[in-house]
Structures are given as C-alpha cells and as structure tokens.
Amino acid sequence: MSQDEKNSPTQSLNEGAVRDAHSGKRIQSPEGKPTVTVLDYGSGNVRSAVRALEAAGAEVTLSAKAEDVLNADGLLVPGVGAFATVMKELKDVDAIRLIGRRVAGGRPVLAICVGLQVLFEKGVEHGVEAEGIGEWPGTVELLPAQVVPHMGWNTVTAPKGSLLFEGVENERFYFVHSYGVQHWDFDVTQPHMAPPKVTWSEHGAPFIAAVENGPLCATQFHPEKSGEAGARLLRNWVGSLRKAGAAKGATA
Amino acid sequence: MAVAIRVIPCLDVDAGRVVKGVNFKGLRDAGDPVALAHRYDRAGADELTFLDVTASSGNRETTFDVVRRTAEEVFIPLTVGGGVRGVAEVDKLLRFGADKASINTAAVARPEVIDEITRHFGSQVLVLSVDARRVNPAEGAGTPSGFEVTTHGGRQGTGIDAIAWAKEAADRGVGEILLNSIDADGTKDGFDLEMIRAVRAAVNIPLIASGGAGVPEHFPPAIAAGADAVLAASMFHFGPDDMIAQVKTAIREAGYEVR
Numbered sequence: 001m002s003q004d005e006k007n008s009p010t011q012s013l014n015e016g017a018v019r020d021a022h023s024g025k026r027i028q029s030p031e032g033k034p035t036v037t038v039l040d041y042g043s044g045n046v047r048s049a050v051r052a053l054e055a056a057g058a059e060v061t062l063s064a065k066a067e068d069v070l071n072a073d074g075l076l077v078p079g080v081g082a083f084a085t086v087m088k089e090l091k092d093v094d095a096i097r098l099i100g101r102r103v104a105g106g107r108p109v110l111a112i113c114v115g116l117q118v119l120f121e122k123g124v125e126h127g128v129e130a131e132g133i134g135e136w137p138g139t140v141e142l143l144p145a146q147v148v149p150h151m152g153w154n155t156v157t158a159p160k161g162s163l164l165f166e167g168v169e170n171e172r173f174y175f176v177h178s179y180g181v182q183h184w185d186f187d188v189t190q191p192h193m194a195p196p197k198v199t200w201s202e203h204g205a206p207f208i209a210a211v212e213n214g215p216l217c218a219t220q221f222h223p224e225k226s227g228e229a230g231a232r233l234l235r236n237w238v239g240s241l242r243k244a245g246a247a248k249g250a251t252a
Numbered sequence: 253m254a255v256a257i258r259v260i261p262c263l264d265v266d267a268g269r270v271v272k273g274v275n276f277k278g279l280r281d282a283g284d285p286v287a288l289a290h291r292y293d294r295a296g297a298d299e300l301t302f303l304d305v306t307a308s309s310g311n312r313e314t315t316f317d318v319v320r321r322t323a324e325e326v327f328i329p330l331t332v333g334g335g336v337r338g339v340a341e342v343d344k345l346l347r348f349g350a351d352k353a354s355i356n357t358a359a360v361a362r363p364e365v366i367d368e369i370t371r372h373f374g375s376q377v378l379v380l381s382v383d384a385r386r387v388n389p390a391e392g393a394g395t396p397s398g399f400e401v402t403t404h405g406g407r408q409g410t411g412i413d414a415i416a417w418a419k420e421a422a423d424r425g426v427g428e429i430l431l432n433s434i435d436a437d438g439t440k441d442g443f444d445l446e447m448i449r450a451v452r453a454a455v456n457i458p459l460i461a462s463g464g465a466g467v468p469e470h471f472p473p474a475i476a477a478g479a480d481a482v483l484a485a486s487m488f489h490f491g492p493d494d495m496i497a498q499v500k501t502a503i504r505e506a507g508y509e510v511r
Contacts (some may be wrong), residue, residue: 033427045349047324055327080376134401146456149376149428154256155253172256174328174329176376224327225329227327
C-alpha cells in the first residue's frame with residue numbers, strides 16, 4: 001500500500017462504505033477472498049489475529065485508516081487492556097464513529113474481548129465507571145468468582161442457529177478477563193429484525209461469551225488463541241463475509 | 253462446567269534453540285522451538301511457555317524471532333519469560349506475538365515494575381514467576397511462612413518470604429503466579445503441596461504449579477491443593493509422545509475438567 005493512496009479527496013457513501021478512486025486496489029483480494037481489516041489502534045498483540053484470519057481464508061489489512069476500516073468486507077476489533085483505555089484509544093482513531101457507520105450499513109464487524117465489552121453501555125473497573133459505545137444495553141462488571149482473572153479454556157452455551165458456533169458448539173474457547181456482562185436486557189426488537197443471538201459461559205456467575213446481532217458480532221474469548229475451535233469460528237465468520245458480499249452483488 | 257485445568261509445557265530456549273533435550277519420536281529437529289510448539293499444540297497443550305535462558309544479550313534477538321514465528325503458526329496462548337526487566341521488554345515481546353510475559357528477578361529487585369507493566373498492558377499480561385524453597389528457622393535462615401524466594405534458578409536466597417511476596421505481587425496487579433518449588437524441581441517425587449496450599453490461601457489470582465512432577469498421578473494432588481494450571485518441562489520432553497494426554501486423563505479421572 002503506498003502512502004499517496006490515503007486521504008483520497010473523492011469519497012462517496014454507499015451502504016455505509018466509502019468508495020473512492022483507489023478503493024478497489026486496497027480492499028480487493030486478487031484471489032477473490034473476503035477482505036478483513038484488523039483495527040490497528042495500539043491494542044496489544046494483533047499479530048495472532050491477523051495470522052488467524054489469514055488462516056481462515058481472509059485477505060487481511062492491519063490499519064486504522066478510515067477507508068480501510070470502512071471498505072473491507074469485515075472489520076475485526078481486537079481489545080486488550082482496561083475498558084476506559086480501550087475506549088479512549090478507539091476514540092483517538094475515530095473508530096467509534098466508523099464502527100457505527102459500518103453497522104448502520106449492515107457491514108460485518110467482529111469485536112474480541114474488551115472489544116465486546118465496550119459495545120455495551122458502560123464498564124465499571126476498580127469502582128470507576130466508564131462510558132461504552134452502547135450498541136447493547138448492559139454493564140461490564142467484575143466477575144463474582146473466587147479466582148480472577150478468568151483465565152483458560154471454558155465451555156459455552158450457544159443458541160440454536162448460531163452462525164459463529166456452527167460445528168464448535170461443544171468446544172472450549174480461551175478466555176482472559178476479569179470483567180463481564182452478566183445480564184442481557186436487550187428487549188427492543190423491530191418486527192422485521194431477528195433478535196440477537198447470545199452465547200453464555202460461566203465463571204462465578206453466567207456471563208455473555210458472545211453476541212451475534214445482525215452485522216455486529218462479538219466474543220468475550222479470544223478465537224485467535226483458541227486453537228482449532230477458534231479457527232473454525234473465524235472460518236465461519238469469514239465465510240459469512242463471502243456470502244454477504246455475494247448477496248449484495250446479486251441485488252446490485 | 254467450569255474453566256479447564258491448564259496443562260502447560262515449558263521450553264528452555266537458548267539463542268533460539270531448545271536446550272533441554274527432547275525425545276519426541278519422528279521429530280527430526282528436536283532443538284527447534286517452533287517445531288516443538290507445533291508438536292505440543294497438536295498433543296493438546298493448553299498454553300506454551302518459553303523461558304529464554306540465553307546468557308548473552310547479543311543472542312536475545314533470536315528469541316524474539318522464535319516468538320514471532322511461533323505466534324504466527326500456533327494459535328494457543330504463549331508466555332515468554334527470562335530477561336524481562338520492564339515495560340520496554342514486555343512491549344517488545346507482545347509486538348513479536350507473545351500473549352504474556354513472566355517476570356522473576358527484576359520484580360524481586362524492584363517490585364514497582366509490576367505496577368508499571370500491569371498499568372500499561374493490564375494484569376492478564378504479567379505472570380510472576382516465584383522460585384521458592386523451604387527454609388529452616390532453626391538454622392537462622394527462616395521466613396515467617398518457612399518458604400523463601402530465591403533468584404538465579406534457586407542458587408541465591410533473598411530472605412524474602414515467598415507467601416508474602418506472592419500476596420504483594422497480586423496486590424500490585426500481577427495476573428497469575430507461576431510457583432516453582434526449587435526443592436521439588438527435578439526430584440520427580442511430586443509437587444510441594446504444602447507450598448501450593450500456602451500460596452493459594454494468600455492470593456485469589458490463577459496459580460500455576462511447577463516443580464517435582466514425575467508421573468501423571470502427581471498432578472491431581474497439586475490441583476486439589478489449589479493449582480489452576482500445571483507446568484512441566486522434562487516430563488513432557490523425555491516422556492512418551494502422549495504424555496500430555498496421559499496427564500489430562502489423570503486430571504479428568506480425579507474429577508477435574510480438562511480440555
């Protein structure tokens with residue numbers, strides 16, 4: 001990717017995506033693979049996420065540039081660290097607005113770990129409350145377990161028809177976190193809208209392990225660190241990007 | 253269902269090569285850490301730990317390359333220890349693909365480094381490695397708990413109480429404790445269960461037990477004593493290829509969950 005391709009002046013909006021004269025060069029895969037941008041905003045180890053997505057069949061770009069974030073078939077939002085810190089870092093690269101635009105346009109986003117947490121209304125860490133993105137109602141709170149962080153491989157309970165967990169419903173996934181969302185209060189569902197699918201796990205109390213809400217998906221665990229099970233989950237997601245792209249092409 | 257007990261092979265890496273021998277059948281180059289990481293991943297390891305024992309700082313770059321190549325190919329958590337002194341080393345390890353760093357001597361020398369690292373990267377990134385030995389107060393070398401922190405692979409005593417140190421490190425924000433019994437290490441007689449129980453009683457963060465394992469039956473008592481994870485080196489390197497599975501079977505048959 002060359003430096004002169006950024007900040008293109010000729011941008012227009014289409015289904016939440018920016019189209020510009022150079023976008024084709026950046027977001028298309030020569031082999032026709034689905035394209036995924038891994039949001040690069042200073043959050044910990046993203047190398048594994050990039051490699052795991054490539055292994056899952058995606059053409060991956062590590063970037064925080066608006067056109068890369070908006071134009072890829074899928075956006076992966078990693079997240080390691082404190083809730084408030086991740087929110088600040090996301091704001092610093094304008095990612096909250098960009099995620100919102102993608103979701104409004106029906107374009108897939110997958111958020112991981114603290115990436116899931118900040119999609120809720122607020123987080124409380126060490127007694128300090130921080131505002132989240134608020135895509136979903138709920139508060140991220142300390143897990144009431146004897147041993148925290150919750151660190152290791154745990155089981156999940158996925159709902160029927162889950163796309164992410166197809167074929168890995170009974171597998172364990174790798175979790176590393178002290179905080180979680182312990183209540184799901186989402187009750188506003190439009191008549192034409194499928195209700196979100198919520199997957200649960202348990203450590204001290206039940207907590208949300210994953211949410212699939214139309215284009216917006218998130219996991220509390222790390223699929224990029226969950227061996228074969230995580231690889232399958234990422235393939236499920238990347239595969240859905242291909243279908244989403246094909247369906248869009250057919251109706252265009 | 254609950255979080256599974258983790259079984260963690262540990263690889264000593266010197267200048268990019270595994271230094272303790274490994275006798276996996278069919279593995280042409282047993283000295284390549286990346287090949288071994290693959291092998292242990294396929295054998296069911298829940299995490300991997302690399303301990304960088306490189307003496308010369310000039311050869312340290314090879315360790316970063318090993319971390320990078322491993323993280324690109326093996327999709328389970330990777331902890332790297334040895335020579336971690338502060339935020340800068342942790343940052344570099346994370347950039348090369350490590351998920352966690354373990355710290356030992358540098359934290360004993362300057363405990364504030366725990367606060368600095370965990371404030372920067374979160375608690376989950378830092379494992380405190382404690383090499384502890386039993387000390388006898390009658391010989392004038394006692395600590396309140398009877399367990400003393402050592403450095404330099406157990407060769408140097410510090411006079412610091414191991415249980416108090418574990419508690420202090422947890423209060424400072426470390427995410428996990430890797431407890432290695434210097435007395436039990438290499439004996440193949442089993443873990444120091446009393447030491448595990450004492451640390452478990454003092455902290456509520458995950459506890460990895462290490463030192464003394466010789467047969468799969470040694471593992472369940474360590475878990476009963478309070479370990480959330482178990483780490484071993486030579487038992488996996490020199491044991492049969494299915495040793496990780498054997499250990500997991502023993503843990504499962506004792507009533508604990510494994511992956």
